[in-house]
Amino acid sequence: xxxxxxxxxxIDKQMAAQSTQYTLSNAQISKTWNKVFDVYIGAENLFGFxxxxxxxxxxxxxSDYFDASMIWAPxxxxxxxxxxxxxxxxx
Numbered sequence: 001x002x003x004x005x006x007x008x009x010x011i012d013k014q015m016a017a018q019s020t021q022y023t024l025s026n027a028q029i030s031k032t033w034n035k036v037f038d039v040y041i042g043a044e045n046l047f048g049f050x051x052x053x054x055x056x057x058x059x060x061x062x063s064d065y066f067d068a069s070m071i072w073a074p075x076x077x078x079x080x081x082x083x084x085x086x087x088x089x090x091x
Contacts, residue, residue, distance in 0.1 A: 001018065001019050001072060002017065002018060002019075003015055003016065003017060003018060003019055003028075003070060004069075005017070005074065006056070009056070009065055010065070012061060013056055013057055013065045015053075015056065015070060019072045019073065020073070022047075022049040022073055023047060023049070024043070024045060024047075024049070024074065025045070025046040025047060026044045026045070026046065027042055027043055027046060028040055028041070028042030028043075029041055029042065035087070036061070036086065036087050037084060037085065037086055037087075038084065038085040038087075039082075039083075039084055039085075040058070040082065040083055040084075040085070041080075041082045042080070042081050042082075043078060043079065043080050044078070044079040044081075045074050045076070045077065045078050045079060046078060047078075048077040048078040049073060049074060050073070050074055050075060050076065050077055051071065051073035051074065051075055053080070054068070054070070054071045055067065055068045055070075055073050056068075056070060075083065
């Protein structure tokens with residue numbers, strides 16, 4: 001996608017005009033027992049893509065070039081989860 005123009009910033013504080021292409025994939029598997037319990041496992045961001053340098057001039061939060069609004073992709077890698085759902089009323 002197109003990113004805001006940072007060409008007037010100093011060279012070390014400039015960003016590309018376009019974001020990098022990436023694929024975001026998620027998956028979940030669920031199993032129901034006795035219509036009361038569900039067990040599930042899943043993963044988010046399966047390929048672990050992460051955006052580098054999410055905050056411009058992060059070491060100087062009061063500078064004119066500090067900018068935290070240019071986050072366009074996940075900032076964490078792959079996220080795994082598991083859980084149990086318990087229904088109080090049977091369906």
